Amino acid sequence: MARQPGLSVRLKLTLSYVGLLMVAGTLLLATVWVFLLRYVPDGPGFGNGPFNPTRSDLLDAFTPRAAQALGFLLVFSVVGGWIVAGRMLSPLRKITDATRRAAAGSLSHRIEMEGRDDELRELADAFDAMLARLEAQVAEQQRFAANASHELRTPLAVTQTLLDVARTDPDHDSRELVERLHAVNARAIELTEALLLLSRTDQRSFTREHVDLSLLAEEATETLLALAEKRGVVLETSGEAAPTLGSPTLLLQMTTNLVHNAIVHNLPADGAVWVRTGTRSGRAWLTVESSGERLTPQLVATLVEPFQRGTQRVHSDHAGVGLGLAIVRSIVQAHDGTLTLAPRDEGGLSVTVRLPDQPA
Structure with missing residues (x-):
């Protein structure tokens, strides 16, 4: 101006x-x-x-x-x-x-003003905190963009390879080519939709409504029951009503991601997933625990990062695109909640979501 x-x-x-x-x-x-x-x-x-x-x-x-x-x-x-x-x-x-x-x-420099506390010192400290937060967000966005580019390039490169092989080999089975192209395209669509969902939750462009996490947990478990039976995982849902305010669609996506993640990354056989809900101290909570391999706290701390799939996850079926827990974290933050991940002593993972039961 x-x-x-x-x-x-x-x-x-x-x-x-x-x-x-x-x-x-x-x-x-x-x-x-x-x-x-x-x-x-x-x-x-x-x-x-x-x-x-x-x-x-x-x-x-x-x-x-x-x-x-x-x-x-x-x-x-x-x-x-x-x-x-x-x-x-x-x-x-x-x-x-x-x-x-x-x-x-x-964004790497800081004022670091010396002297006693006064209004100008508070302003300088607030500016330093803002710079640190911006630097962390920019670094995270750069890592996310690099990882997203790599993940999107993979299905495109596979598609290009399949097409080149089909063009040089006229006798190649076209049905097999179509099926493989369909699988690669479906993965690319899944990744793109996940990226769009992340962008939507980061912008908080949704309307808050009354939601019960216990009902969402039942809906998510019913939807994924067939997948759990196929993989030999027992689903158990319990708890009381957990009312909160938020987007029903996003919170259902959050719950589905947690249950799906617990089913897929479980024991090869005789696995179990426990889904519980309730309220405590004015906050609604949802906990999803799963059996599985023993995880270290260092590995658990990285699972919410985009495209982090943990050990033995890349080559498994239903491995996803590595954005499940990243989307969960983004949805929880958009609803002014907290997300806690902790390894279970018996093996596996425990994930707890806490949301306010009234508008923040």
């Missing part, structure tokens, strides 16, 4: 200091003047010494001295005000320089 040039803040503060001191000095001298007019007798003179001044003599002597005092006060206030304003505004110059560097794309 184009603006007309104006006075600097330092000059404005200096003029404010000058104006305040000049008004105070003028009022003080005016008080002395009124005192002389009111309390000094207007006679031939007063006092016991050889010099008996009249009121007129005092006023004549006071006037030039008052003018000199005002002149000295003016010079002193201009110089002192300029110095004091500069010292007061020096932290703002550091913040301005940091803002310009951030606008130019540099």
